[in-house]
Amino acid sequence: xxxxxxxxxxxxxxxxxxxxxxxxxxxxxxxxxxxxxxxxxxxxxxxxxxxxxxxxxxxxxxxxxxxxxxxxxxxxxxxxxxxxxxxxxxxxxxxxxxxxxxxxxxxxxxxxxxxxxxxxxxxxxxxxxxxxxxxxxxxxxxxxxxxxxxxxxxxxxxxxxxxxxxxxxxxxxxxxxxxxxxxxxxxxxxxxxxxxxxxxxxxxxxxxxxxxxxxxxxxxxxxxxxxxxxxxxxxxxxxxxxxxxxxxxxxxxxxxxxxxxxxxxxxxxxxxxxxxxxxxxxxxxxxxxxxxxxxxxxxxxxxxxx
Numbered sequence: 001x002x003x004x005x006x007x008x009x010x011x012x013x014x015x016x017x018x019x020x021x022x023x024x025x026x027x028x029x030x031x032x033x034x035x036x037x038x039x040x041x042x043x044x045x046x047x048x049x050x051x052x053x054x055x056x057x058x059x060x061x062x063x064x065x066x067x068x069x070x071x072x073x074x075x076x077x078x079x080x081x082x083x084x085x086x087x088x089x090x091x092x093x094x095x096x097x098x099x100x101x102x103x104x105x106x107x108x109x110x111x112x113x114x115x116x117x118x119x120x121x122x123x124x125x126x127x128x129x130x131x132x133x134x135x136x137x138x139x140x141x142x143x144x145x146x147x148x149x150x151x152x153x154x155x156x157x158x159x160x161x162x163x164x165x166x167x168x169x170x171x172x173x174x175x176x177x178x179x180x181x182x183x184x185x186x187x188x189x190x191x192x193x194x195x196x197x198x199x200x201x202x203x204x205x206x207x208x209x210x211x212x213x214x215x216x217x218x219x220x221x222x223x224x225x226x227x228x229x230x231x232x233x234x235x236x237x238x239x240x241x242x243x244x245x246x247x248x249x250x251x252x253x254x255x256x257x258x259x260x261x262x263x264x265x266x267x268x269x270x271x272x273x274x275x276x277x278x279x280x281x282x283x284x285x286x287x288x289x290x291x292x293x294x295x296x297x298x299x300x301x302x303x304x305x306x
Contacts, residue, residue, distance in 0.1 A: 012233075015230075015231065015232055015233045016233055018231050018232050018237070019232040019233040019236050019237040019238075020237070021237075022232060022236075022237030022238060022240065022241045023236070023237045023240065025241060025244075026237070026240045026241055026244050026258060029244045029248075029254060030244060030254045030255050030258050031255060034255040035255050035258055035259045035262065038207060038255065038256065038259040039259065039262075039263070041207075042206040042207065042263070043205070043206040043207075043208070044206075045206075046202045046203065046205045046206035047202070047203065047206050047263070047267070049202040050199040050200075050202035050203045050206070050263070050264070050267050051199075051267050051270060051271065053195050053196070053198040053199035053202060054195070054196060054199040054264075054267050054268060054271055055271050055274075056195055057191075057192045057193075057195035057196050057199070058085070058086075058089065058192075058271060059082065060188055060191050060192045060195065061085070061127075061131075061188075061192045062078075062081055062082045062085035062086075063078065063082075063188060064127060064130065064185055064188035064189055064192060065081070065085065065123070065124070065127045066078060066081045067181045067184050067185050067188065068123040068124075068126055068127055068178060068181055068185060069081070069109070069120075069123050070181075071123070071177050071178050071180055071181045072115065072119045072120070072122075072123055072177055072178070073115070074109065074113055074115065074120075074123075083278060083282075083284065083285075084105055084108060084109075084285065085105070086272075086274055086275035086278065087101075087104065087105075087275045087278045087279070087285055088101030088102060088104055088105045088275070089101055089271065089272035089275050090272050090273065090274075090275030090276055090278075090279065091104045091275075092234070092272065093234055093269060093272050093273075102124045102128075105120075105124065106120045106121055106124060108285060108286075122175060122178065123178065126171070126175070126178050126185070127185070129167075130185050130186050130188075130189035131189050131192065131193065132225070132228070133164065133167065133186060133189060134186065134189035134190045134192065134193040134194075135193055135221050135224055135225060136160055136163070137160060137190060137193075138190070138193050138194065138197065138217075138221055139156075139218060139221045139222070140156040140157060140159075140160045142214050142217055142218040142221070143156050143218065145214040146214050146215055146218060146250070148215070148249070148250055148251075168182055193221075197217050197220070197221075199264065199267060200216065200217060200220050200260065200264060201213060201217070203259075203260055203263045203264060203267070204216060204256075204260065206263075207256060207259070209256070215246075215250035215251075215252050216252060216256075216257065216260060218246075218250075219242065219243055219246035219247070219250065219252070219257065220243070220260065220261070220264070222242055222246065223238070223239040223240075223242035223243050223246070223261060224239070226238040226239065226241070226242045227239045234265070234269075235265070236265060239261040239264075239265065240258050240261050240262065243257040243258055243260065243261045244257065244258060
């Protein structure tokens with residue numbers, strides 16, 4: 001077994017172990033039987049509504065990514081890009097130790113359009129960064145509604161404005177092609193995250209919730225940041241761990257907070273599973289390569305361009 005394959009297997013094992021540890025720590029704080037009862041008693045209409053909001057957010061997310069791809073000369077049809085986006089979502093949950101969803105999209109676009117890998121990779125990177133920026137924007141907006149966070153309200157606002165300014169100037173200086181789409185991309189990113197908050201609200205309403213939404217929404221945004229750190233399997237465990245501790249701080253119902261994170265994960269997973277069509281039924285896209293195959297192809301292809 002070569003070193004690259006061994007490392008890929010080890011990464012999956014470590015992620016599964018870390019996910020297990022996090023879920024165990026969560027189990028010490030909450031009663032999973034109560035969480036199970038919440039799933040059983042959920043209003044299916046609101047769960048379906050949560051799915052609809054999330055799915056629309058992914059349509060917008062693919063449109064956001066398309067803006068950045070067009071900035072580097074990839075004038076893709078929206079339908080093709082959305083289908084590739086769905087397939088990338090599917091591979092994100094089925095190839096945790098392999099090339100992954102973003103890697104697969106880079107591989108397909110690189111092979112089809114023969115642009116340097118770095119150019120496509122940067123488009124994907126700025127797509128992710130715009131999403132993180134949108135999370136920061138909404139988190140700052142929610143801080144104003146949560147008296148428990150006892151800091152001057154101007155501080156996070158100033159930090160967001162200053163951070164956005166620096167972010168834009170760096171992007172304009174070193175990556176001018178991408179910066180031309182800055183406003184367009186970040187408006188779409190804000191809409192994506194807002195729709196996902198609507199999905200969270202729908203999940204809360206499925207429990208006949210009538211309390212304050214802002215602590216749950218803010219905690220969810222923080223847990224989303226934690227889930228983006230690639231140390232657990234698809235963010236499972238990391239979200240629940242953050243939600244559990246946030247519920248203690250904000251006085252939220254812990255069982256409800258964990259149910260919220262788990263229900264959102266299931267909603268996003270069902271949305272990602274729609275990409276399975278392009279694996280088994282559609283001939284439009286080729287199967288995902290191994291990480292080693294993708295790396296070898298991209299290296300050889302870039303050398304031919306140079």
